[in-house]
Amino acid sequence: MTARGRLTIAGAIAQKPHQAGHSWQFLQYLLGFRRLGWDVLFVDRLGDAACRDEHGRPCVPAASVNLRYLGALMREFELDGAWSVVLDDGSHAGVPREQVLAHLRDGELLLNVMGFLTDEELLGAARRRVFLDTDPGFGQMWCALGLADIFAGHDAHVTIGERIGRVDCAIPTCGLDWITTPQPVLLDGWPVAPPASRDVFTTVGRWRGAYDPIDFEGHRYGLRVHEFRRFAELPRASGASFELALDIDPAETADLELLARGGWDLVDPRRAGASPASYRDYIVRSAGEFIVAKGMYVDTACGWFSERSICYLASGRPVLAQDTGLAELYPLGEGLLAFSTLDEAVAGVEQIRSDPARHARAARAIAVEHFDSDKVLGRLLEQLA
Numbered sequence: 001m002t003a004r005g006r007l008t009i010a011g012a013i014a015q016k017p018h019q020a021g022h023s024w025q026f027l028q029y030l031l032g033f034r035r036l037g038w039d040v041l042f043v044d045r046l047g048d049a050a051c052r053d054e055h056g057r058p059c060v061p062a063a064s065v066n067l068r069y070l071g072a073l074m075r076e077f078e079l080d081g082a083w084s085v086v087l088d089d090g091s092h093a094g095v096p097r098e099q100v101l102a103h104l105r106d107g108e109l110l111l112n113v114m115g116f117l118t119d120e121e122l123l124g125a126a127r128r129r130v131f132l133d134t135d136p137g138f139g140q141m142w143c144a145l146g147l148a149d150i151f152a153g154h155d156a157h158v159t160i161g162e163r164i165g166r167v168d169c170a171i172p173t174c175g176l177d178w179i180t181t182p183q184p185v186l187l188d189g190w191p192v193a194p195p196a197s198r199d200v201f202t203t204v205g206r207w208r209g210a211y212d213p214i215d216f217e218g219h220r221y222g223l224r225v226h227e228f229r230r231f232a233e234l235p236r237a238s239g240a241s242f243e244l245a246l247d248i249d250p251a252e253t254a255d256l257e258l259l260a261r262g263g264w265d266l267v268d269p270r271r272a273g274a275s276p277a278s279y280r281d282y283i284v285r286s287a288g289e290f291i292v293a294k295g296m297y298v299d300t301a302c303g304w305f306s307e308r309s310i311c312y313l314a315s316g317r318p319v320l321a322q323d324t325g326l327a328e329l330y331p332l333g334e335g336l337l338a339f340s341t342l343d344e345a346v347a348g349v350e351q352i353r354s355d356p357a358r359h360a361r362a363a364r365a366i367a368v369e370h371f372d373s374d375k376v377l378g379r380l381l382e383q384l385a
Contacts, residue, residue, distance in 0.1 A: 006103050011044065012116055014050075039103075042084070043085075086122070101125045105125050115131055136300075137161065137214075144172040160181060160183055161304055169303075184373035192314075196286055201286065201320070207224065222295030244259070245282065283317060288356075312363070314364065317363055
């Protein structure tokens with residue numbers, strides 16, 4: 001699959017306007033494939049119930065913040081004319097349906113992120129349907145438990161859970177031949193930044209996320225909230241400053257009190273993620289990232305690594321990441337450090353603060369070696385050939 005042609009990516013941006021970190025996850029693929037010479041098209045879907053105006057009130061799709069955000073995002077990255085949104089009535093915003101169908105028929109493949117695209121006519125038009133699993137463990141366990149099979153109807157299956165299939169990885173393969181891949185970063189979009197303007201570890205995220213915990217083979221696989229509570233004392237224990245751009249319901253009073261006692265500073269995630277530029281600015285103003293993973297990723301040892309963390313690395317910002325089996329995948333100790341216990345997290349903070357310039361250089365080097373979109377996406381295309 002070395003010849004360049006048409007490629008379609010299906011995913012969700014319109015449902016989450018002004019969540020730029022989420023948007024960047026898709027932009028890395030779109031811009032990365034375009035950089036390699038592909039004619040890319042992004043296909044989204046938007047239900048009437050999800051449409052909101054600038055005041056948060058329900059509205060018709062044409063007047064929604066959802067479509068305005070997506071359209072502006074695509075124009076900003078010169079992808080205007082390269083997106084289409086399937087609406088509830090079967091019509092499309094952006095590229096019309098017939099052109100989408102033609103792009104799929106003429107294209108090399110459809111990369112369907114988490115099986116988001118379910119339109120049977122569009123799926124049937126694709127010459128090759130590739131499932132891209134960006135939330136490893138959940139779909140596989142749903143399938144194994146007979147709850148849902150989101151993998152059906154695809155010709156190939158790709159996951160960012162890079163340790164799936166290994167003896168000590170608890171995620172079931174569901175009888176599928178999984179292709180594993182890291183996530184890409186467009187290095188030109190995330191240049192090395194000058195030294196941070198403040199000595200603060202940050203991250204951006206949701207407290208609970210979209211899924212419920214899963215009980216599988218006698219073990220409950222939890223969410224980020226369940227893991228984060230284990231490290232609530234880190235700011236106090238380390239003496240360092242930590243800031244979370246955290247999407248957490250105000251009703252989570254016990255957890256908010258826990259974070260406050262631990263010394264965490266919370267900021268509105270909309271400040272950090274209103275636009276791609278503000279998201280990037282938030283990252284480069286940080287001394288580094290402290291990232292807690294979902295219990296699903298930790299307990300399965302699946303090798304999950306956040307696309308956001310990769311942006312920190314590319315910007316020359318070290319990452320202190322909860323271990324999901326990373327030692328077998330990436331070099332650890334400089335630029336990227338892993339922890340499993342509170343004591344290990346404290347030690348990681350101390351290491352980074354002892355020589356920030358060295359860790360900054362190592363962070364960028366890891367991004368260049370392991371996550372450069374040219375390498376990651378080029379290799380993925382070879383694996384799909």
